[in-house]
Amino acid sequence: MNKAIVMLEDGPVFYGKSEGAAMTRVGEICFNTGMTGYQEVFTDPSYYQQIVVATNTHIGNYGISKDESQSGSVKIAGFICKNFNEIHSRERESESLKTYFDREGILAVSGIDTRKLVRHIREQGAMNAVITSEDKTLEELQAILKAAPAMKGMELASKVSTREMYELGDKNSEVRVAVLDLGVKKSILNHLLNKGALVGVFPHDTSLEKITEWKPDGLLVSNGPGDPEPLVEQAEMIKAVIDQNVPAFGICLGHQVISLSQGLETFKMFNGHRGINHPVKNLITGKCEVTSQNHGFAVTKESAERNKEVEVTHVHLNDNTVAGIRLKNKPVFSVQYHPEASPGPNDSVYLFEQFFDLISKSKEQAAATEKGE
Structure with missing residues (x-):
């Protein structure tokens, strides 16, 4: 498990840990307030090019079921949560969220103070963010954000x-x-x-x-x-x-x-x-x-x-x-x-x-x- 960084377009930096391979992803950051339905969120094409923050504290506790995806693959650019559960429990056949993300090549960042992060987004508005589990400096992350296009005007x-x-x-x-x-x-x-x-x-x-x-x-x-x-x-x-x-x-x-x-x-x-x-x-x-x-x-x-x-x-x-x-x-x-x-x-x-x-x-x-x- 590697260290991970979340940087917002207007400057704030959050430190956490990565759940997945070493990579860097950029996109518009947003938050979802649902207590359940995380798999549907990950596979919803409407979330393409977005980094999703879960306001629910625990994510992954009921795993992933093959019947609940809304498309053929994960569509989010990345994922941020407070607690990432590798152990899951469910009556129906399922797999762990970590196994699923590893196979789909998705970077998840956990251990973040998501309440503070969501409050900032609510107060400052939607913006781009970058998440990384690679060895990158803050200056490099700022350059990535500066080059990223805004969602306004983007055809996806x-x-x-x-x-x-x-x-x-x-x-x-x-x-x-x-x-x-x-x-x-x-x-x-x-x-x-x-x-x-x-x-x-x-x-x-x-x-x-x-x-x-x-x-x-x-x-x-x-x-x-x-x-x-x-x-x-x-x-x-x-x-x-x-x-x-x-x-x-x-x-x-x-x-x-x-x-x-x-x-x-x-x-x-x-x-x-x-x-x-x-x-x-x-x-x-x-x-x-x-x-x-x-x-x-x-x-x-x-x-x-x-x-x-x-x-x-x-x-x-x-x-x-x-x-x-x-x-x-x-x-x-x-x-x-x-x-x-x-x-x-x-x-x-x-x-x-x-x-x-x-x-x-x-x-x-x-x-x-x-x-x-």
């Missing part, structure tokens, strides 16, 4: 999206859902499959012609990493699909890109929302939901309220940011949070029902039009 969906289109589910299904993969989680695909849909997963740069050729009954725009603003071509393609009255559902980054397609604006948050207990109010029903969230960008409330074709449907109760919208004259809606995650509460699963209801109504209207009714 292309780094995690599928390279080739693929299909999942029953090819004879009456419902065909196209997924624009900006970094889709497996649990989102599983929800679509559990509803009996044939799912076509398309690369981030898929053209309108390719999507239309597949003849989808609905379009889901997935979660993903990075700044939504560089995804100009994706927003234009999504707008064209929406103009064809195809039902559409956006999640997280997908919500932001759908919003951009309608002329709304996004901004980089001072600190993002990352955890499994974020309170959201549904303004249509008046009910509150306990939600899972992972985002560092959001849609500006001012631009949403200016647009007469857009209705804000959900707000985050901690800071009143936009958590969901719908289009008034199109079968389109989106949310900033993750209804598929279900970290105990299933408060938001109804959104998938809502999506399939829109698809069903759209198909009924199309059938009626064909009959001349």
